[in-house]
Amino acid sequence: MLVFIGSYAEAKDNGVYVYRMDTETGALTPLDQVAGLQNPTFLSLDAGKKRLYAIAERLVDGQRQGAAVTFEIDPASGKLTEIGRVGTVDTTTCHIQRDATNRFFAVASYSGGKVGLSAAGENDTVGELLDVRQHEGGSVHPERQDRPHPHSVFFSPDNRFAFVPDLGMDRIRGYRLDPVAGKLAFHGDTAVQPGAGPRHLAFHPNGAYAYVINELDSTVTGFRYDADSGAMRTIQVVSTLPEGFAGENACAEVQISPDGGFLYGSNRGHDSIVVYAIDRETGALSVVEHVSTRGGHPRHFSLSPEGDYLLAANRDSDNIVVFRVDRRSGKLEYTGHTVQASKPVCVKMARFPAR
Numbered sequence: 001m002l003v004f005i006g007s008y009a010e011a012k013d014n015g016v017y018v019y020r021m022d023t024e025t026g027a028l029t030p031l032d033q034v035a036g037l038q039n040p041t042f043l044s045l046d047a048g049k050k051r052l053y054a055i056a057e058r059l060v061d062g063q064r065q066g067a068a069v070t071f072e073i074d075p076a077s078g079k080l081t082e083i084g085r086v087g088t089v090d091t092t093t094c095h096i097q098r099d100a101t102n103r104f105f106a107v108a109s110y111s112g113g114k115v116g117l118s119a120a121g122e123n124d125t126v127g128e129l130l131d132v133r134q135h136e137g138g139s140v141h142p143e144r145q146d147r148p149h150p151h152s153v154f155f156s157p158d159n160r161f162a163f164v165p166d167l168g169m170d171r172i173r174g175y176r177l178d179p180v181a182g183k184l185a186f187h188g189d190t191a192v193q194p195g196a197g198p199r200h201l202a203f204h205p206n207g208a209y210a211y212v213i214n215e216l217d218s219t220v221t222g223f224r225y226d227a228d229s230g231a232m233r234t235i236q237v238v239s240t241l242p243e244g245f246a247g248e249n250a251c252a253e254v255q256i257s258p259d260g261g262f263l264y265g266s267n268r269g270h271d272s273i274v275v276y277a278i279d280r281e282t283g284a285l286s287v288v289e290h291v292s293t294r295g296g297h298p299r300h301f302s303l304s305p306e307g308d309y310l311l312a313a314n315r316d317s318d319n320i321v322v323f324r325v326d327r328r329s330g331k332l333e334y335t336g337h338t339v340q341a342s343k344p345v346c347v348k349m350a351r352f353p354a355r
Contacts, residue, residue: 001023001304001350001351001352002020002021002031002073002075002351002352003018003020003021003320003347003348003349004018004045004052004347004349005313005344005347006041006042006043006055006345006347007342007345007346008039008315008345009035009039009040009343011035011037011038012035013035013342014033014035014342015035015039016037016040016052016054016080017030017033017034017344018030018031018032018078018079018080019320019339020078021309021322023304023309025335026324026335027322027335027337028320028322028337028339030339031077031079032077032078032079036082037054037056037069038056038057039055039056039057040055040056041055041094042095042345042346043055043096043346043348044097044098045348045349046098046124047073047350047351049102049124050073050074050352051071051072051073051125052071052080052348053069053070053071053096053098053105053126054068054071054096055068055069055088055093055095055107056068056069056085060087064092065087065088065089065090065092066087066088066089066090066091066092066093066107067086067088068085068105068107069082069084069085070082070083070084070124070125071083073352075352083123084121084125086118086121086125086126086128087129088116088126088129089109089114089116089132090112091111091112091114092110093107093108093109093110093116094109094110094152095107095108095151099155100155100159101159101179102124103120103179104118104130104179104182105126106118106153106162106184108152108153108164109150110149110151110167113135113136113148113149113150113168114132114134114135115132115133115153115164115173115184116129116133117129117131117162117177117183118130119182130182131182131183133175133184133186135164137168137171138169139168139169139170141197144167145167145169145195145197148166148168148169149166150164150165150166150167151165151199151200151215152164152199152201154201154202155177156227156230157227158207159177160176160177161174161187161230162174162177163201165198165199165200165201167198167215168197169189170191170192170194170195170196170198171198172189172192172198172212173189174187174188174189174190175187176230187230188231190223190231190234192214192234193214193219193221195216196214196217196219196221197214197215197217198212198213198214198215198221199214199215199251200213200252201213201254202254202255202256202263203225203256204225204256204260204283205258205259206260206280207225207227208225208283209222209223209224209235209283210222210223210225210232211223211254211263211285212254213240213252213253213265213266214251215252218240218241218249218250219238219240219251220238220240220263220265220276220285221236221237222234222235222236222283222284222285223235235282235284236283236285238285240265240267240274241267241270241290242270242290248269249268252265252268252300253266253298253299253300253301254266255302255303256278257303257307257325257327257330258303258305258307259327260278260280261278261280262276263276263278264301264303264310266298266299266300266301267290267298268297268298268299270290271292271297271314272291272293272298273290273291273293273298273310273312273332274287274289274290275288275330275331275332276330288331289332291323291331291332293312294314294319294321294338295314295316295317296316297315297317298313298314298315299344299345300312300313300345300346300347301313302347302348303325304325304349305349307327308327309322309324309325310322310325310332311349312347313341313346313347314344315344315345318341318342318343318344319338319339319341319344320338320339320344321334321337321338322335322337322338
């Protein structure tokens with residue numbers, strides 16, 4: 001099992017880290033570190049093609065703009081070799097996602113209010129920019145929602161649609177992916193409660209439900225998803241925080257266990273992972289527990305492919321913490337293993353075949 005970390009970093013410093021994880025104990029062993037990228041914060045991993053994709057920044061006439069970098073992965077050593085670097089949208093980005101066919105990459109620009117679609121290039125790299133969509137509008141929060149802030153892009157299970165949680169607009173904007181033209185066509189908006197600030201989204205493995213974690217009001221909104229129409233209907237809004245907590249908090253990542261039984265979300269402020277059980281008949285969530293991430297500001301986390309480990313990336317305490325997952329109850333147990341990584345923002349992991 002290889003683990004990849006993206007972080008906030010200056011170009012002169014290491015910004016992408018690679019570890020090997022012992023799947024018996026959860027221990028992490030450092031393998032490689034890569035410098036030369038400005039803020040390679042979010043990653044996309046294609047284990048089958050041995051590719052790692054990172055967003056980064058480039059300077060054009062003194063203005064910071066988006067870039068995407070492709071690395072070839074050597075599974076034996078964990079070494080990363082850069083094989084491609086291209087520009088994306090003309091503002092900085094915060095998220096990158098591949099479509100199911102590996103023909104397209106989508107990026108979100110929080111600061112610029114834009115979504116970009118790029119083609120796959122030669123040698124399984126990120127290629128030319130094909131389409132850009134500019135969001136317009138805002139919502140009720142006077143500082144965080146005075147303009148649009150697309151925070152991520154997620155393709156639907158059937159790859160027909162791309163959904164963009166926009167924190168500034170309190171909308172999940174849907175686009176229809178036109179694979180022939182290489183375009184994103186506006187499909188429709190799904191509203192969340194005013195002041196919610198939708199950030200990241202996860203589809204249930206059965207394709208019938210979707211869940212968005214809301215950064216500003218510390219909630220998860222659950223939806224019933226109609227794959228034919230690409231429409232979402234709200235079924236529930238639940239808090240990510242325990243009763244009685246009165247401090248400041250902002251949510252970040254949301255993921256679902258591979259078997260579809262549990263949903264996990266991260267709280268920054270309470271500094272915890274909230275665990276919910278998912279009712280398979282209704283999609284409704286019920287709280288199982290809140291677990292400290294043993295660090296500050298869990299910006300991201302990831303479940304292992306089998307769902308037996310969860311790795312939390314604590315940005316403000318510069319550490320990656322390994323939890324074992326009880327797949328029957330969904331509960332988390334600290335393994336005793338943690339490693340240091342400067343300002344981690346994203347963690348991805350996958351098994352690679354042994355040579």
